[in-house]
Amino acid sequence: MDSHFSPAYVQNLMQTLKASKIYTDLHNAAQTEISKNTIRVSELKKGVQTGLATSGWERKLRNVIYQYLQVNPLSIHPLATPPEHMKEPLLYLRKAQQAWEKRILKSLNSMCTELNIPLARKRPDKEQRDLLSRWTELGTDGPDLSQIRPVYAPKDFLDVIMALQNPNYNTGDSTGTYTLWGLVQLPLKLNDVNKLRLLYSDMAINQCQTGVDDVDIPPEMFDADRMKLGRKVITADHGPLAQEYAKKGCPISLRGDLWCQILGVIIDEFDVLYYEQLKSNVIAHDLLVDSLLYKDVKLTATNDDQYFVFEDFLYQILLPFTRDTDVLKHFGKNSASPPKSYIRGKLGDENFAVVYPPNGVIPFHGFAMYVAPLCYLYQEPVKLYYVFREIYTRYFFRLHSISSHPQGIVCLSLLFENLLQMHEAELFFHLKSVGCQPLRIAFKWLVRAFSGYLHSDQVLLLWDRVLAYNSLEILPVLAVSIFSFRKTNLLKVQSYNAAEAVLADLTTLQVIPLVQLSLFSK
Structure with a gap:
């Protein structure tokens, strides 16, 4: 690790690595290398390192560290900086954000009171079975949205x-x-x-740029060269390389894979299970923000010639997103704080405060359009979900705080x-x-x-x-x-x-x- 990284930064990076899946995978891969008869005891460390590098683990580790650096750039703040200053150093902007959050929550609670509907409720068994049976067709028979704004x-x-x-x-x-x-x-x-x-x-x-006709080079020649290079980049499976390549645009057929590499999105069985858990949470409980998202999709994507075909797909991404507590991590670098609600009858008692919605994000008019263009890149909801979540928690949250x-x-x-x-x-x-x-x-x-x-x-x-x-x-x-x-x-x-x-x-x-x-x- 370079000397300009502070000890605290390196320590945070190590803690993040130890808590990640790659740490366990690396440990298991190292055990496999040790068990090989070809390694001498006297050269055990060097042999294991060589074996891990040869089998691609060094590159995977570099990608994970690179993703950490992208999301957590080197801080210019002194080590003793209070957490709230790390989120937002200017007091008057912190106060403005807090006032704005109160206003949003007040608007949400007012809607609950006016329409006499709860922020959250458990769905009856029949409703759960019905919702599960039409999970891929959620737009056909959605909730009554006439009163939702x-x-x-x-x-x-x-x-x-x-x-x-x-x-x-x-x-x-x-x-x-x-x-x-x-x-x-x-x-x-x-x-x-x-x-x-x-x-x-x-x-x-x-x-020259992908998607732009250049007078000096025939488009088909440039596109062919870009495709050839793009395939090599994907094969290399190296985040920084994919990011550098994307500076001149991504060919349509390679964009989905390149974005996954840039964002460090690799789908495994755990990710699939986690998405299924989020889906089961949608089936089990109805949230008021679900109706907000339904209404938003109806007002935006469904009325758009380019995106109306993705209506059902959008619900499969947006509804689980509201339940995803992993999204809360981004509040560590966000000036905003997740909104809280109180269990009925316990207003003001912090012991009975819960983050609402579970991901801490109350959608605004147009929120669904953060997902809509991605529907052209990914056919599987799970991959689309994780790419959207990564883009949102890296970039788009900054557009509404x-x-x-x-x-x-x-x-x-x-x-x-x-x-x-x-x-x-x-x-x-x-x-x-x-x-x-x-x-x-x-x-x-x-x-x-x-x-x-x-x-x-x-x-x-x-x-x-x-x-x-x-x-x-x-x-x-x-x-x-x-x-x-x-x-x-x-x-x-x-x-x-x-x-x-x-x-x-x-x-x-x-x-x-x-x-x-x-x-x-x-």
Whole structure:
């Protein structure tokens, strides 16, 4: 282990490894190597290490350590940093997130009271048998959703972000920054365009990309070379290699396997059993959040020409997800905290508090669209489930929690406003002058990582880069490029509704050329 890793970091890594399945598997594999007659006692250690490396265990261990480094980057915080500071160092943002969580929970409880329905109930045996019999057709005879409404929509969340203020910062003192003209009035540290160009240098205009026709190279030749290289990458089964390859996009037929390698998703019997346990929990108990998810799928995916065929598939992922307590781990690096409810009659007594829902995530309007594009990649619910869970707990949770993290929605919104003011000052101020702050339109794209707005193949090309660069910053870059692309028409609008109409349909857009032009043509 390199010397720049702190002892505490190495200790945490070792504890994580010891608690993981690979530790047991490695131990068993080492025992097998020791039992071989070819190893001399005098060279036992070296012989076991060589045997493990030859049989592929060294590579597997490297992949696991790599995944840990991806999810737990080296901390710049001092060792004595309190846990709440590790989650979010800025007190005013911690308070804002807590207030937002209370508001969401209050909205959920109000719905329970108004509709006289419990947060959770045990299903009668007949209902359980019925649900189990139609598990693959859950959309055909779902619950009555007429009274169910989303707990909140991205628009409500934007109103909260707009109201954020740093009590120690006077915007009037700030000269030379772009934040004054936008909706987000916070002095947060962001990457500038030069750092973004460096980060996304593999996407430069002179670099060929999967899914983009290049005038210099016949597409079929480039695609054939990419496929050949992609198969070699998959055979190598090395996470960092797959991630590097994905920087130029993944071929459609290889994307599912490449994403699994990047995310470290390997399905074994334990994973299948765990999913079946989550499914049995869905069968046994009915949660109010189930109805929220049903309603969300009906309002979004079912009304979308690209995703309506996956309606039943979506329920098989989203309903078990709400019961998955393993999702709670991500709250260790999330500014948010899992919401709690109290057993009836014990309100306020922490001894009777339970996390609700069990995974700690209350879905908002559009949540189902985090899963919908993945349905094109995986036919088996179990594999789709684990890939979605990994992507959510690495990236998407940051899109609906208040934090100062550079990948969080607050910084992404601010980055969008800064880049648009810098690249398209005339357009920004024209829209502002007609009562249309650009972020009001772009925010919903950012919160849903463009799912449901772009064509599905373009969403997947975009998400290739999220995984490849381990960053969500490409989302605001794309949002800026869309405003630039529609600039001519946007400069003619005289109202918010007119601007929204110009940007209503994004399904014809090609993501990668737009990002390239936005970053590398100025």
